[in-house]
Amino acid sequence: MPGPRAVRDAELTEQITAVHEQSRGTYGAPRIHAVLQREGTTCGRRRIAKLMRVAGLTGLHRRRQHRTTTPWLPTQFPPPYGPFSHRLGAEDSGNPRTHSHSNTPPK
Template identity: 65%
Template sequence: MNVHPFIEAEKNAGHSIKRACDLLKVSRAAFCARRSDKPSERRRQDAELTERISQVHAGSRGAYGSPRVHAALQQAGTSCGRRRIARPMREAGLTGRCRRRRVRTTVPDPHATFRPDLLNRDFAPSTRMNTRWCGDITYTATSEGWLYLATVIDIASRKVVGRATADHLRTSLVTKALTAAWQTRKPRPGLTFHSDRGCQGGFN
């Protein structure tokens, strides 16, 4: 049976710890050592704060860092400083996500020759294959940096007929995509190709 709670009650009542330990045949040193292991009020508050921080962080799907977690807690009525938030987050391994810098792939070349829109923005599918193509460039983030993808699509079938990837946005990226599409389909004369007025000469 653990008699330490009885000794603690005697202490709170103003009685002698030594006499209580002698009567219950408990080492006074052991009792004092056990009392020192109890969590302090600061530790208890830190544990509660960490729990609130974890809830806010999980609610943001791991996107919030300490500034936004601090703002959310302040709005919810929890008053504390930003540094008080940052330390428990660091100890719990909670970090926010930084938005990646957006990459513009459609940058009109002011010196490029103007080309009329031969499709008149009509991208509806048709039954005639290899008469209308369109192309564009997209990108995705990888562990080694940005990866750019140039595609050529047959509007009639919505099928990608040519593509190329590279770690740059130079003209060679899109000319490779167009070359791949040409070699795959070998269209007859009269094909119309549409693209945005980007900085890559191959798509113009």
Template identity: 55%
Template structure:
């Protein structure tokens, strides 16, 4: 509603969303909740740890680092904040699982005489 209030009347948006207009205006001046402010502080620390690892640490490693520092937060909370901030760890590359034939390589002789159609 806040983003679209220049385009649409607040009363119409409130009616369509099933909320009161007074509730919207009360929400505008209300301070952030304790969890929201705590999440902001935690996200700042997560960003610092993620940057110090050059973007390689994911949620499990950052959670472990926070636990070593004495911050007791849940791994899923760390993962949620990282996901919302667009932070992700680097994963190892998987080797190709298919075998490719070199260009110009000879075929192995068919010792079993299978008569395979190619």
């Protein structure tokens, strides 16, 4: 015969499953906890989270993905240097460290 805690867990799991299905599978433990509190059920959020894990229930989260950098596309800037070609000397062909008047490699 199961103990009182196991019986209560089974009852709570039924309530949690019902609320989870009403939310179309979107609610997680904090929201289910809030709904059950409004309905008059007293239970901790962590206990609800544990019972949800045991039952295999998960809530959905739609988080925005923030891009911290934008990808560099080769078509954005004309060759060879892009937006800073005026600083590097666009008339130079090749290595920007070499001077435009010397065609010989550095020694």
